[in-house]
Amino acid sequence: MHFRFKKLLLLAAVVVTGVSLAACGNQKAADNKDHTIQSGKLTIGLEGTYAPYSYHKDGKLTGFEVELSRDLAKELGLKPVFVQSKWDSLIAGIDAHKYDAVFNNVTVSAQRAKSYAYTVPYLYSKSVLIVKKGSTIKDPKDIKGMKIAGDLTTENGRTAQKLGANVVAVPGFSEAISLIESGQVKGAFNSREAFYGFKQANPNTDLTTLDASKEIPSQTVAxxxxxxxxxxxxxxxxxxxxxxxxGTVSKLSVQFFGTDVTKK
Structure with missing residues (x-):
């Protein structure tokens, strides 16, 4: 009986410690006038491998959302700090107090809004199906039974699955593009903005897009x-x-996407 009582005390201590750590993270933000996890700093979570949103060029982190975050930090009188994370654990990093906010082409969804807050929108995303020029795929519905690159935790991957495609798991945009170029898959759903950025950097690409607005409605990014x-x-x-x-957001859009995608 004595041993069981000690085990219960230990379990209670673990639970209290976990709650205390979570509360401590929230308290840090509440205790400083900036309402950030580190006073004087705005810590942003992003992938850092998703051009043109966030990527490395000449050893420097840049991209639409990187420069937007720098401008936001400046407006708040804070120093921007960037923390890179893979997509599948990115949003959870907010709960772990790794960063103050995530700016990573995250679309607004009712499900996610149950657990997190969103800023006002700054981008309106439309989806496309990326394929090789001359592909036999003429419409997104043609992908039934074909290999399509995607991530089933995203709307793009789930849509491919709903249309009957064999979804080949990839961690991100660049990996999907590589598989299409090598012929290992027939295509991939992604945002037109991501493809705009890719095409701007690779004007001679043999890839093109098909409109997928019927399959995936326009989405708001915040x-x-x-x-x-x-x-x-x-x-x-x-x-x-x-x-x-x-006009700062529009200028950044033109710089990184080649067009203004900040309006509905």
């Missing part, structure tokens, strides 16, 4: 952060609205 930090959300929203009003 920053993601904890619901427990309304003060930071308010600051980010105010800064984003200012950057949209003065």
């Amino acid at each position: 920053g993601v952060l904890s619901k427990d930090n309304p003060e930071l959300k308010a600051k980010l929203d105010k800064a984003l609205k200012k950057l949209e009003a003065n």
Whole structure:
């Protein structure tokens, strides 16, 4: 009986410690005037391998959302800090207090909104099916029974599966492109913005796109952060609205996508 009582005490201590650590992370943001996990800094989570949103060029991290985050931090009087993570664990990093917000082409969804807060939108994403020029695929519905690159945790991958494709798992955009180019898969659903950026960097590509707006409706893209930090959300929203009003967001879009994709 004594041994069982000790085990119960130990279990209770573990639970209390876990709760205390989570509360501590939230308290850090609440205890400083910036409402960020590190005073004086805005820590942003992103992949860093998803051009043109966030990627490395000449050893430097850049991209549409990287430069947007730098401008947001400047508006808030904070130093931007970037933390890279793979997509499958990126959003969970908010709960672990690895960063204040995620800016990584995250689409607004009712399901995710149950657990997280969103900033005001800054991009409107439309989906396309990327294929080789001359492909026998003339319509997204033609992919039934074909190998299509995708990630089943995303709307793109789930749509391919719904249409009857054999989904070949890939971690990101660049890997999907490589498989299409090598002929290992017939195509991949992704955002037209990602393809715009790819084509801008690879003007002689033999890849093209098919409209997939019927299969995947236009999606709104916004920053993601904890619901427990309304003060930071308010600051980010105010800064984003200012950057949209003065043309900064549109200029960044043209710079990285070759066109303005910030309007509905």
